[in-house]
Amino acid sequence: MATDYEKPDTSVDCVLLTLGEGGLRVLLLPRDKEPFAGTATLIGAYVRPQIDRTLEDTVQRALRDKAGIDGVYLEQLGTFGGAERDPRGWSIAVAYVALIQTSIADEAERRSGVRFERVLVGALPPLPFDHAEIVAAAVERVRAKASYSTLPAFLLPEAFTLAEYKQVVEQVTGRIIDDGAFRKKFDAIPGLVKIEGAKKGGTNSSGTGKRPSQLYRIAAESDRPRMLTRLF
Amino acid sequence: MATDYEKPDTSVDCVLLTLGEGGLRVLLLPRDKEPFAGTATLIGAYVRPQIDRTLEDTVQRALRDKAGIDGVYLEQLGTFGGAERDPRGWSIAVAYVALIQTSIADEAERRSGVRFERVLVGALPPLPFDHAEIVAAAVERVRAKASYSTLPAFLLPEAFTLAEYKQVVEQVTGRIIDDGAFRKKFDAIPGLVKIEGAKKGGTNSSGTGKRPSQLYRIAAESDRPRMLTRLF
DNA sequence: GGAATAGTGTCTTTGAGACAATATCTA
DNA sequence: TAGATATTGTCTCAAAGACACTATTCC
Structure with missing residues (x-):
């Protein structure tokens, strides 16, 4: 004491x-x-x-x-x-x-x-x-x-699409991000990896999505967000 | 209790x-x-x-x-x-x-x-x-x-030169910053203001500085560091 | 084929960094 | 005037954003 x-x-x-x-x-x-x-x-x-x-x-x-x-x-x-x-x-x-x-x-x-x-x-x-x-x-x-870590991934299911990730960032930050720009950065993020396999239905509101999109997940070795130098 | x-x-x-x-x-x-x-x-x-x-x-x-x-x-x-x-x-x-x-x-x-x-x-x-x-x-x-706030100013005397501020950033971050680039950013930092008046002696090691340099101080209204979006 | 979303390529603009040129002071 | 530092200007290159274009699927 x-x-x-x-x-x-x-x-x-x-x-x-x-x-x-x-x-x-x-x-x-x-x-x-x-x-x-x-x-x-x-x-x-x-x-x-x-x-x-x-x-x-x-x-x-x-x-x-x-x-x-x-x-x-x-x-x-x-x-x-x-x-x-x-x-x-x-x-x-x-x-x-x-x-x-x-x-x-x-x-x-x-x-x-x-x-x-x-x-x-x-x-x-x-x-x-x-x-x-x-x-x-x-x-x-x-x-x-x-905007500078993979933290948004922790709000999503194990497997998520690029569009879903983008939507989280937009919802949380309140900024709309250009699709092309987002995609370029996204590909380069360490800590997120592609899953081989696609997803049906799309992420849109109408539900009847057309082209399936690539699924991603958090890299196995990282159970916490990766810090990066300003992404979006 | x-x-x-x-x-x-x-x-x-x-x-x-x-x-x-x-x-x-x-x-x-x-x-x-x-x-x-x-x-x-x-x-x-x-x-x-x-x-x-x-x-x-x-x-x-x-x-x-x-x-x-x-x-x-x-x-x-x-x-x-x-x-x-x-x-x-x-x-x-x-x-x-x-x-x-x-x-x-x-x-x-x-x-x-x-x-x-x-x-x-x-x-x-x-x-x-x-x-x-x-x-x-x-x-x-x-x-x-x-790198993204005016925090280094709190390690310096009330009045300091651009060179002194730059030196602090370099010492703390371990990176050497180009003088021109630094100056451009520095001028735009809100929270730091010019003091009308110069300083003798220079900031160099030899002590016998030549041209005096402009002094700056923390803006009166801010007793805490200003946050900014990536400066250096 | 048409509709809808996924993904790529290109052009423009912005800004950072490198570095040359000029300015102002002391001795 | 020489020497040293302060300050400004210019050029280049890379990244960011805007946006048009292609691809793949469901119906």
């Missing part, structure tokens, strides 16, 4: 992001305890030294226990601490971003009975504590990294 | 960086307590809810009390937590980077009697805890931001 002073409460909070109608969505769950019981919030947990060995352990435990989600891509976002952020007093929250594909969220709901509130990041309801600020930071981070 | 579980120790650690012979240097101080008493370490302090209102308060307090340094530019770096990093048990350290000009460090030493160990970031001695990892992250951060 290292100090005689009172210690702040320490927790983690996870901004769970996925794609949905209209773009990037945060997955929220109703709080089960006071204060703000019943209100939709980020998924979090207190750090429990007896159970967790690392901070990421705490996050994975929270996701597993509260959301039925296992082993996803995590990125530390920042730490929010102070006397004001929680009405109960001084607290520290280490915030993380998690990116999952939509089907994982669907499965989790089916298997563990949870019901996510999936809200567009641009239309957040009022959130308790400083969770609105945390979500804003998460969106900012994802937006930035969408 | 929010949990019945034991809480981890929570502290902040500050990577205090400055320029010196050979480039970027970390300022370390000998620890005054066990474990590792006497060993050079980062400047840190336990979070004290009774004293501090925010995490930055804790950092500023540590810098003031232990290093005699006041009100510097701070940037949160990341949070390091887990069961292994401190032999005393589970702990969390929120790490910050602080950039100061050399003269501030000199003054602090003169006024408060502390003696910094100023080590080149490329030649660190063995550091206790996970401080080596924290320093590495800090250097990485500064290196990256040197």
Whole structure:
């Protein structure tokens, strides 16, 4: 034991992001305890030294226990601490971003009975504590990294087309990218590889796509996004 | 009070960086307590809810009390937590980077009697805890931001020449930049402004510079680095 | 063949880098 | 005026964006 002073409460909070109608969505769950019981919030947990060995352990435990989600891509976002952020007093929250594909969220709901509130990041309801600020930071981070890393791939299924990847980048950054330009860059991205085989149906809205398109996947050896020098 | 579980120790650690012979240097101080008493370490302090209102308060307090340094530019770096990093048990350290000009460090030493160990970031001695990892992250951060923000200005005196700024960028990034190219970009950087007046002596090693050069300073309204889209 | 999307090629413009030329100071 | 650094201008090359063109599939 290292100090005689009172210690702040320490927790983690996870901004769970996925794609949905209209773009990037945060997955929220109703709080089960006071204060703000019943209100939709980020998924979090207190750090429990007896159970967790690392901070990421705490996050994975929270996701597993509260959301039925296992082993996803995590990125530390920042730490929010102070006397004001929680009405109960001084607290520290280490915030993380998690990116999952939509089907994982669907499965989790089916298997563990949870019901996510999936809200567009641009239309957040009022959130308790400083969770609105945390979500804003998460969106900012994802937006930035969408342009210079392979992070968007973590929002997509294992196999995805170039058009789908492009659509994610466009949705997240809000910029429309020229198809030719995108394709040139895309081919050169390390960390993404072609899968031999094509895909039917196309990615368009009408559903009745014509020419099938090449599928890609994240290179096996990289379970985290590859950093690159400005792509799009 | 929010949990019945034991809480981890929570502290902040500050990577205090400055320029010196050979480039970027970390300022370390000998620890005054066990474990590792006497060993050079980062400047840190336990979070004290009774004293501090925010995490930055804790950092500023540590810098003031232990290093005699006041009100510097701070940037949160990341949070390091887990069961292994401190032999005393589970702990969390929120790490910050602080950039100061050399003269501030000199003054602090003169006024408060502390003696910094100023080590080149490329030649660190063995550091206790996970401080080596924290320093590495800090250097990485500064290196990256040197190219797309006005962060290097925080390592320089209030007034500096273009050549001095360029030298910082080169020292930090390790790349040599063409003078003409640098100048074109530099002129366009918002957040830096000309001071009407020149400077004698030049910036060269021989000391006997010839033509004086224009001085610049950080624009008054910005006490933090301006983010830009890739400069150098 | 027509419709619709996938993928390629080309042209133009922009900007970075290399480097030459000029400017301004001190001694 | 010589020497040294500051500052500007010009040329070249490569990448980015716009956009036209070809390819492949389903109906």
